[in-house]
Amino acid sequence: MTVEGVGRVRKGDLQLTSVNPAQKSFRVCVVGSGYVGLTTGACLAFLGHRITCIDQNTCKIEAMKRGETGIFEPGLDKLLRLAAGNIAFTTSGETDLEQADVVILAVGTPSLPDGRVELSQVREAADKIGKNLTGDRFRVVAVKSTVPAGTGKMVKDLLRKASGRKGSTSFAVASNPEFLREGSAVQDMLYPDRIVIGVEERAAAETLAALYRPVLEQEFVPPPFCPRPGGYGFPALITSDITTAEMIKYAANAFLVTKIGFINEIAGLCDYTGADVTAVARAIGLDHRIGQHFLRAGIGWGGSCFGKDTAALLNMGSEFACDLPVLRGAVEVNRRQRLRAVEKLQHALKGVRGCTIGLLGLAFKPNTDDLRDAPALDIARRLLSMGARVKAYDPVTMNNCRTLYPDLEIEYAEDVISLAEGCDALVLVTEWEEFTHLPLASMAAVMNRRVLVDGRNALDPPEVQKEGFVYLGFGRGTGEKFEGDILVQREHK
Numbered sequence: 001m002t003v004e005g006v007g008r009v010r011k012g013d014l015q016l017t018s019v020n021p022a023q024k025s026f027r028v029c030v031v032g033s034g035y036v037g038l039t040t041g042a043c044l045a046f047l048g049h050r051i052t053c054i055d056q057n058t059c060k061i062e063a064m065k066r067g068e069t070g071i072f073e074p075g076l077d078k079l080l081r082l083a084a085g086n087i088a089f090t091t092s093g094e095t096d097l098e099q100a101d102v103v104i105l106a107v108g109t110p111s112l113p114d115g116r117v118e119l120s121q122v123r124e125a126a127d128k129i130g131k132n133l134t135g136d137r138f139r140v141v142a143v144k145s146t147v148p149a150g151t152g153k154m155v156k157d158l159l160r161k162a163s164g165r166k167g168s169t170s171f172a173v174a175s176n177p178e179f180l181r182e183g184s185a186v187q188d189m190l191y192p193d194r195i196v197i198g199v200e201e202r203a204a205a206e207t208l209a210a211l212y213r214p215v216l217e218q219e220f221v222p223p224p225f226c227p228r229p230g231g232y233g234f235p236a237l238i239t240s241d242i243t244t245a246e247m248i249k250y251a252a253n254a255f256l257v258t259k260i261g262f263i264n265e266i267a268g269l270c271d272y273t274g275a276d277v278t279a280v281a282r283a284i285g286l287d288h289r290i291g292q293h294f295l296r297a298g299i300g301w302g303g304s305c306f307g308k309d310t311a312a313l314l315n316m317g318s319e320f321a322c323d324l325p326v327l328r329g330a331v332e333v334n335r336r337q338r339l340r341a342v343e344k345l346q347h348a349l350k351g352v353r354g355c356t357i358g359l360l361g362l363a364f365k366p367n368t369d370d371l372r373d374a375p376a377l378d379i380a381r382r383l384l385s386m387g388a389r390v391k392a393y394d395p396v397t398m399n400n401c402r403t404l405y406p407d408l409e410i411e412y413a414e415d416v417i418s419l420a421e422g423c424d425a426l427v428l429v430t431e432w433e434e435f436t437h438l439p440l441a442s443m444a445a446v447m448n449r450r451v452l453v454d455g456r457n458a459l460d461p462p463e464v465q466k467e468g469f470v471y472l473g474f475g476r477g478t479g480e481k482f483e484g485d486i487l488v489q490r491e492h493k
């Protein structure tokens, strides 16, 4: 099946014929209560559906019953409180699975060392769901976990086998990838750019379009803590075959990675030529074909998704002997960026052995406590291995770091001033809001030497230099400065 509908649910697209138009509320089971499953469950419950979140982890389920999410995700706990009457948590859920209209599979799909995706949680979940696909009522099993092309077919086979059904008349498998960013997952779920539904049967697309109707039609009163963005219209609805939907998810992340890789490559050249990459990015981004987003140069990306998904895509390529040089290059550039921060320190301090370096931030990006593949960890490890003393301050994730990496010999500071105390250099690793207006004069006063590596190009170089710091950004321009007023007329968005 090719892409058959783009836009809101409207005449000519999906007619929602197989769904009772009066049915506003669906019974939904979300299998897997990680950050994607929990956010999806909470948002769908807020939109009026009856949700059961199923997870094998008893501690997690007990905590969620007490209203504790266990993750730092702005707005999620508030949303769960608002939707409390519509959401339940369980480790078993057999009856709920039996009665569900839609089952959303949102279990983890970690990477194997060779980049392949580990699908055992998907298999186990499919087996459990299949065993409970009793009765003749039609229901949809939607795979939200990020899975390689072809997994939808595997899930269908597993469901058939476990349910003992020969045909697939009473259930359909769909791919329904997520595009949630950590730190703004609730916002991304309620006000997405697009909803992608990959199916084999029209009835499955109609059921999922009806499930998402409140979002597609924006038929809900926004929660006070997550208002509808100004100028937001309606999300596009993209329907396709299952394999295409699976590929859309990987291609989206791979493209974002490529954009960041590209601007970091240009930043490297700017370091030599003296051009300012932030101005370059701003100017090229004003071309609507290029766009402003994901052109921030610096120490590069981390997190649980980009590394895993690019490895999976490269692995998929090699399975088909289909080389992906652009993506390979982008991943390689990213690996180098982390080391560049250390190289800049080495150069400025004439070697880092015996020096004390303070890391401003540990999380892979602001507004999350997630440390998975965080550049801070690689930078800290490298500095420690080179004989430096490493201190760190992060407003949210220091306890996580202590617990998860007990062997990492980082000294944790209580605030930015105590971080700066005795440091030869600071590295801004995570651009938390509070780091964009640092008390630089007070910090400079307690430092040994004053070098600041701005790993996110988040600070104003003259402001930093004014306090006696050597400022080192990524491609921030070392050449001639333009004196005088820069005339910026009107900017067309």
Ligand code: UGA
Binding pocket: 146, 178, 179, 180, 181, 182, 183, 253, 256, 260, 293, 294, 295, 296, 297, 298, 299, 300, 301, 302, 303, 304, 305, 306, 309, 364, 365
């Ligand atoms: C990413 C995608 O943005 C989501 O659409 C997707 O759903 C998600 O992965 C996923 O696959 O589940 P996320 O990893 O939460 O979301 O974070 P991003 O906001 O995309 O940032 C990723 C990394 O890129 C961060 O380390 C960030 O600092 C870095 N980044 C971002 C840059 O270095 N430069 C930029 O211009 C933008």
